[in-house]
Amino acid sequence: MRPSPHRLSATRALFSVLLMALSLVAVLTTAATAAPSAATTGTAAAARAADTTICEQYGSTTIQNRYVVQNNRWGSSAEQCVTATDSGFVLSRADGSVPTNGAPKSYPSVFNGCHYTNCSPGTSLPARVDAISSAPSGISYGFVDNAVYNASYDIWLDPAPRTDGVNRTEIMIWFNRVGPIQPIGSRTGTATVAGRSWEVWSGSNGSNDVLSFVAPAAIGSWSFDVMDFVRQTVSRGLAGNDWYLTSVQAGFEPWQNGAGLTVRSFSSDVVLGGGGPTDPGTPAGACAVSYATQVWPGGFTADVTVRNTGSAPVDDWRLGFTLPSGQQISHAWNATVTPASGAVTVRAPEHSPRLAAGGSQTFGFQGTYSGTFAEPAAFTLNGVPCTAT
Secondary structure: OOEEEEEHHHHHHHHHHHHHHHHHHHHHHHHHOOOOOOHHHHHHHHHHOOOEEEEOOOOEEEEOOOOOEEOOOOOOOOOEEEOOHHHHHHHHHHHOOOOOOOOOOOOEEEEEEEEEEEEEOOOOOEEEHHHEOEEEEEEEOOOOOOOOOEEEEEEEEEOOOOOOOOOEEEEEEEEEEEEOOOOOOOOEEEEEEEOOOEEEEEEEOOOEEEEEEEEEOOOOEEEEEHHHHHHHHHHHOOOOOOOEEEEEEEEEEEEEEEOEEEEEEEEEEEOOOOOOOOOOOOOOEEEEEEEEEEEEEOOEEEEEEEEHHHHHHHHOOEEEOOOOOOOEEEEOOOOOOEOOOOEEEEEOOOOOOOOOOOOOEEEEEEEEOOOOOOOOOOEOOOOOOOOOO
């Protein structure tokens, strides 16, 4: 049947409205495709800022506005890249190999202080050894198989407040070694430093003296006082109390491969004044820690009490422990806790730096977690293991 003129006009009007609607949808779709939302753009920018990949031979970047991550490919022409994260870095590319009876390919690392004129933001280094009361530091490593490397923490000392060039003495702490490699020089014995036993090696690389402390088994994470190793070096005549600590660095020396090696977290502080090798912060004798938590899906609080069970006071106390994987501290109270994840160091509040014999102090923090919640496995007070209660 032929439609009436009225129905035909209504149909045409309806058709026109439909065409206009379709045109509007097309315009909106095109705009959305061409211009991502501000939220999407901001997220992408944040991701780029958090993860910076460096492939230049001596390229570097800063993290947390206080540490420098460096590629430092000084011993090989093969490609190498590091990807800086919010709390450390990943060795994202590590091509090539060098003989294991010689020097390594590189030393990708993160540092506090000055290295060949590159100084970390706001650092208090160089600083005279006898002006430093403590230098608490924390490190958490991630290891790989199918590579030859060490995980090493470097401490640099010089008679002058040097910010460039080679320092006179290098202290190396080998947290792990994989493959047929050994430190510079020869083994001279063993020593107990910061509550741990170490193989001690001493020698020279032709430019500077090297004193190495090698762990008998791999250490994945640890909080300790750098000054314990500095004082050990001074006692061996390889540095002086009037020398300068110029930088502390944590990273890897790869000989073969090494992609995937990770510094998960790194922290370094230097406390000046009222100290030195003849008047250090008091070592802990014995200690106990209680760790009380309230946990809910995705979050938790921890109230921590550290007790000095020894017979002498502990000055400038520092508690070290490692947060389980997936946990992140949001904020803390009654103490300074750094970094926010991995191996953390808790420093005494300025108004209460002394832990009296038989006394205790309590602090706390709130955090987030993923997966199954767990508590730290161990605690140390100024490098000495504590009893969990």
